[in-house]
Amino acid sequence: MVTIQDLHKKFGKNKVLKGVDLHIDQGGIFAVLGPNGSGKTTLIKSVLGMVIPNKGTIEVLGNNIKKSSDYRHQIDYLPQIANFPSNLKVKELIKMIKDLRKDTNEDKRLIELFKLEPFLDKKLGNLSGGTKQKVNLVLTFMFDSPLIILDEPTTGLDPISLIRLKDLIQVEKAKGKTILITSHIMSFVEEVSDEIVFILEGKIYFKGTIQDLKTKTKQPDFEHAIASILTNNHA
Amino acid sequence: MLKILKYSFYDLMRSRWSYVYFAFYLLLGIVLLFLNNDLSKAVITLMNVIIVLVPLIGTIFGVMYYYNSREFTELLLAQPLKRSSIFLGQYLGVALSLSMSLILGLGIPFVFYGLFESSAIWDFSLLLITGTFLTLIFTALAFNIALSNENKIKGFGYAILLWLFLAVIYDGLFLMTLIMFEDYPLDKVSLIGTMLNPIDLSRTLILLKLDISALLGYTGAVFKQFFGTSFGLIVSFSVLIIWVLLPVWRISIKSKKKDF
Numbered sequence: 164m165v166t167i168q169d170l171h172k173k174f175g176k177n178k179v180l181k182g183v184d185l186h187i188d189q190g191g192i193f194a195v196l197g198p199n200g201s202g203k204t205t206l207i208k209s210v211l212g213m214v215i216p217n218k219g220t221i222e223v224l225g226n227n228i229k230k231s232s233d234y235r236h237q238i239d240y241l242p243q244i245a246n247f248p249s250n251l252k253v254k255e256l257i258k259m260i261k262d263l264r265k266d267t268n269e270d271k272r273l274i275e276l277f278k279l280e281p282f283l284d285k286k287l288g289n290l291s292g293g294t295k296q297k298v299n300l301v302l303t304f305m306f307d308s309p310l311i312i313l314d315e316p317t318t319g320l321d322p323i324s325l326i327r328l329k330d331l332i333q334v335e336k337a338k339g340k341t342i343l344i345t346s347h348i349m350s351f352v353e354e355v356s357d358e359i360v361f362i363l364e365g366k367i368y369f370k371g372t373i374q375d376l377k378t379k380t381k382q383p384d385f386e387h388a389i390a391s392i393l394t395n396n397h398a
Numbered sequence: 399m400l401k402i403l404k405y406s407f408y409d410l411m412r413s414r415w416s417y418v419y420f421a422f423y424l425l426l427g428i429v430l431l432f433l434n435n436d437l438s439k440a441v442i443t444l445m446n447v448i449i450v451l452v453p454l455i456g457t458i459f460g461v462m463y464y465y466n467s468r469e470f471t472e473l474l475l476a477q478p479l480k481r482s483s484i485f486l487g488q489y490l491g492v493a494l495s496l497s498m499s500l501i502l503g504l505g506i507p508f509v510f511y512g513l514f515e516s517s518a519i520w521d522f523s524l525l526l527i528t529g530t531f532l533t534l535i536f537t538a539l540a541f542n543i544a545l546s547n548e549n550k551i552k553g554f555g556y557a558i559l560l561w562l563f564l565a566v567i568y569d570g571l572f573l574m575t576l577i578m579f580e581d582y583p584l585d586k587v588s589l590i591g592t593m594l595n596p597i598d599l600s601r602t603l604i605l606l607k608l609d610i611s612a613l614l615g616y617t618g619a620v621f622k623q624f625f626g627t628s629f630g631l632i633v634s635f636s637v638l639i640i641w642v643l644l645p646v647w648r649i650s651i652k653s654k655k656k657d658f
Binding site: 214233240248249 | 401413467469470473474481655
């Protein structure tokens with residue numbers, strides 16, 4: 164599904180990615196974890212083509228992403244902070260994104276799911292953080308793409324919406340899709356993900372199931388396993 | 399690209415500033431016509447305003463739009479769209495809506511005053527054409543500056559400096575050079591110097607069209623000889639087109655290499 168080879172990226176003097184090799188198979192939920200500033204978002208943005216790597220190749224569904232932007236038809240992306248043009252109405256934004264990508268009727272179901280009907284005629288600048296995130300989720304899930312990338316999907320969501328989000332993720336997984344998630348909420352990661360990818364200082368430190376990680380670090384639970392990686396590496 | 403252009407254009411058409419700009423030109427046109435009571439004279443006064451103001455508005459609007467639409471841009475970048483079409487679409491959206499405000503804002507009062515029966519129609523058209531060129535050029539330059547500077551304040555600073563340089567400082571330096579080297583034949587130098595600055599070039603083009611080149615003395619005669627011919631006119635417009643194409647080309651190159 165996604166193959167990354169020897170990926171390097173630096174911003175000025177700050178080397179963020181230092182040779183990432185990663186292969187992600189089709190189907191399943193993969194959590195990308197790591198301390199703040201470890202390069203999670205940079206890695207994800209590289210896959211999306213928003214960050215241009217200094218070195219290395221990235222293939223999505225067998226296509227080198229350097230060649231064209233068409234591969235992004237296969238990706239649904241949820242950005243970390245929902246920044247939308249503030250003078251646009253929710254309705255207009257959804258219509259615009261559909262116009263730019265392709266038409267779909269999924270949005271109606273998702274709007275109902277997240278109870279967004281009362282906000283459709285409001286401007287995006289006047290919405291609360293949580294409501295913006297719901298709009299963000301609708302925009303992401305309304306296209307039926309094989310690869311879904313979620314950057315901090317839980318930000319600002321209330322408990323009910325969080326449950327709906329988890330259900331939504333499981334439904335998409337059942338369709339055989341590949342889902343990449345970054346999150347700082349360890350309980351969320353433990354609950355939803357099949358495999359985790361741990362990034363430390365710009366490299367892949369660990370890739371495998373949560374059970375493997377527990378065995379490797381000799382810790383009884385997931386949160387402590389992560390903490391032990393961090394303390395042992397003084398990150 | 400056309401879809402991006404459409405959305406940027408709509409976005410701007412709904413913003414207050416496009417109307418303020420439009421209303422300003424409308425008012426300027428009406429006031430000048432009433433004060434001068436003569437089409438040709440109004441065209442001359444207008445030229446002086448347009449030559450300085452259009453580049454300034456193009457620069458400021460371009461920089462402002464780029465920085466204000468960052469969120470929109472990031473949203474678009476994750477969609478299956480080519481980078482160059484995102485940025486060129488936005489650029490054309492800004493440049494075209496500004497040009498439209500200019501053409502309609504000035505055009506309407508002049509048409510009602512009886513432009514079509516007047517001999518000033520060609521002078522006036524030339525004024526609008528150069529105004530549109532200046533908008534295209536300075537919006538593109540502004541986008542270049544904004545693309546190269548993450549920091550808003552720096553971006554605004556450089557943009558204003560650029561305008562100041564081309565609108566005011568360039569002329570000063572140019573004049574100083576002419577005075578320093580007045581013992582040498584300077585016809586060619588001054589011709590080339592004028593060509594290299596889009597603001598000077600536009601001003602010269604309009605002045606010569608208005609047949610007041612006698613005011614310019616000997617140099618005016620040389621200029622008339624060059625710009626008055628169709629060859630000179632073609633060269634001038636080619637230079638203006640190059641002034642548009644170069645920054646637009648850099649927008650597409652620069653946008654391909656930028657991280658978001």
